[in-house]
Amino acid sequence: MNFKKFFKLGAIGLLAASLAACGGGNETSTTENENSQDSSDVKKIKVAYAISWKPITYQDENGEPAGYELDMLRLVDEKLEDYEFEYIGTTDDDLLIGVEQGKYDLGVKNIFYTDERAEKYVFPKEFTGLSSVGLLLKKENEHIKDLSDFAAAGLELAPIAANNAQYTVVAKYNEENPDNQVKLVAGDTFAVDAVQWVNEGRADGAIALEPVIDKQINDPEGPYHNLKDEVVYNEFTVIKTWTLFNKNNQELADAFDEVIKEIKQTNALNELMVKHYGRDLFEVLERVEGQSK
Secondary structure, eight states: OOHHHHHHHHHHHHHHHHHHHHTHHHHHHHHHHHHHHHHHHSEEEEEEEETEETTTEEEOTTSOEESHHHHHHHHHHHHOTTEEEEEEEEOHHHHHHHHHHTSSSEEEEEEOOOHHHHTTSBOOSSOOEEEEEEEEEEGGGTTOOSHHHHHHTTOBBOOBOTTSHHHHHHHHHHHHOTTSOOBOOBOSSSOOOHHHHHHTTSOSEEEEEHHHHIIIIISTTSTTGGGTTTEEEEEEEEEEEEEEEOTTOHHHHHHHHHHHHHHTTTTHHHHHHHHHHSSOHHHHHHHHHHHHO
16 A cells, blocks of 8 residues: 555545534635625625716715715615615716616716606606706896796796706696796707806796706806806705616616615605705605695
C-alpha cells in the first residue's frame, strides 16, 4: 500500500472530524450560503428621478437624490424586503423614454395621469403626491382667484396642449359649469412659456404649477425674477401625482400599492409634505374635493 497516500488521507479525515466536533466549519459555510441566497433574492430596482423639480424631485448640494417623492420612495423601499431601490437622476425626457423602454423600472417627476400615458406605462392604483395648480395673472387681476372668476370676467387663457393634464383640469371645469366656461384653446406644443404670454399680454392668464413659478419667478436666480412684482400666482386646486412603472413591472406596482396603502394609514406622507412644501397639500385636496360635492 502507498503509505504516503494513507497518512495524507488520514490527516485530512482527522482535520474534518476536528472541525465537525467544534461545530465551526459546517455552520460557517451554511451561514455564508444563507447570506448569499438572501442577497440574490433581493431584486435591484432602477428608479429614475428628474433633477429639476424641487421640492418634488431634485439633487441636493451634494448631488444626492432629494425631494418629497424621493423620501416617499425611501419609506416604500424600507418595507419592500424583496426589492432594493437604486436612484438615478436624469432629465424629464430621459425619464419618460427610459421607463417606457425598460432602461428604468420606475420613475418620479411630478407625474400626472393622462389616458395617453396609461397606454405606455403602468400606473399604480394609489397616487403618491400632490401638485399645486393655479392661475398666473398680471398683478392687476389678482382678484381673480379661480376658474369661475376667470370665466365670469371673460378673460382669455393661454393655450394648453390637449394631452397636458392641465388641459384636463380646465376641460373638467367647463364640463361641470356649462353656463360659465373658460375659453380653452388647445396649443400646438406640450407647454408654452406661460410667464411670457401673461407678461406680454398675449393672454390674460395661464394655468401654472407652483414648482415652476417658484423656479422661474420666486427664485432670485430664476429667468423671470424681475417680474415677481408684476404677476401673481393664485392656487385653486391640486393635481394628484403618480409613480410611473414600466409595462413589465405590474408585480412591482402591485407590491408598491400595498405598501403605499399601509403608509397612508399613518401621517408619514403628510409630514413629508410639510417638510418639503412647508404645508400639507393633502389638506388642500380635502378642501377642494369637499367643495365639489
